[in-house]
Amino acid sequence: MKKYDSPTPPSVNFVRxxxxxxxxxxxxxxxxxxxxxxxxxxxxxxxSVSAALQRLESFLDTHLCTRTARGIELTVQGHQVMAACEAMYLQVQSCARLKGADVAHVSGSLTLSLISNLYLVPRLTTVLQEFHRRYPLIDVRLDVAPWRRVLNSLKNGEVELAFCFADTRDSNMMFVPLTHQLQQIYCGPQHPLFGKPPVSPNALEGDAFVISQDEPTAYVDFRQRHALGRQIGGVAENLQERMWLIQLGMGIGILPKPVVEASNLASVLWPLLPEEEALKSTIYLLANNDGIRSAPAQLFLETAMEHLNAD
Structure with missing residues (x-):
């Protein structure tokens, strides 16, 4: 499948x-x-101060001040940058209050970008419970999206932490395994193999497939390795809708076993592969390696690392 990586916004590159x-x-x-x-x-x-001013003007590609007999006068752009500097100064100054402070009283918001149905992962449930117990004044916001959008939101600096699949190991990112998930191929009740013993992947070569618009790389590689899904029977981005289309007989498809087993469609979806031949994929906690994070994000990462590295 074609991958759609959105470019990093210029403002994010500037900050970095x-x-x-x-x-x-x-x-x-x-x-x-x-x-x-x-x-x-x-x-x-x-x-050195004069050189720093020249470097900033060069980076911003604009003049920030003019020299006069009385000193310097800020240009229009200089006043805008000065206003931003004053805001930054006040924010950094407020950090002094954190020195020696009880982190349990840290407040703020934390947005986690993640793929759907991770409420079924006990390790993440434990991390969230412990984080809330330690830092009850931090509100947690969950932004649920398809895996590629989750990954791009982290790469683009829109969020600080994410939970999803990873297509490549980017050296600029931290990868902490959250869970290893069995990805089984399922069919609906109309399929001739429904209720029958499992078969090898190659036996399914002629079947139509239900896929997402942008499949995880591991799904694509698995299908190509076994010549599966040459005919597309249905496309749905949402996992629940893919399960529905498979149940209706529009094709077979790869689905995460824990999600199917917890679904109200479990009785009408049949696993087709022996478990030892099914795809196994990893869901990661992802963070950028630059180490520049908000207090809520850093505290969550520390809490998560305690639990995920202990297992």
């Missing part, structure tokens, strides 16, 4: 690549009204 110290220097230049005064306040040499 800019040297944040340049904003600290510019804040002092604007506050002190001159490069010499800023250098003394920062305990730096004047040439």
């Amino acid at each position: 690549n800019v040297d944040w110290n340049l904003f600290k220097v510019f804040y002092e230049i604007g506050r002190q009204g001159g490069i010499g005064s800023a250098a003394r306040a920062l305990n730096k040499q004047q040439p």
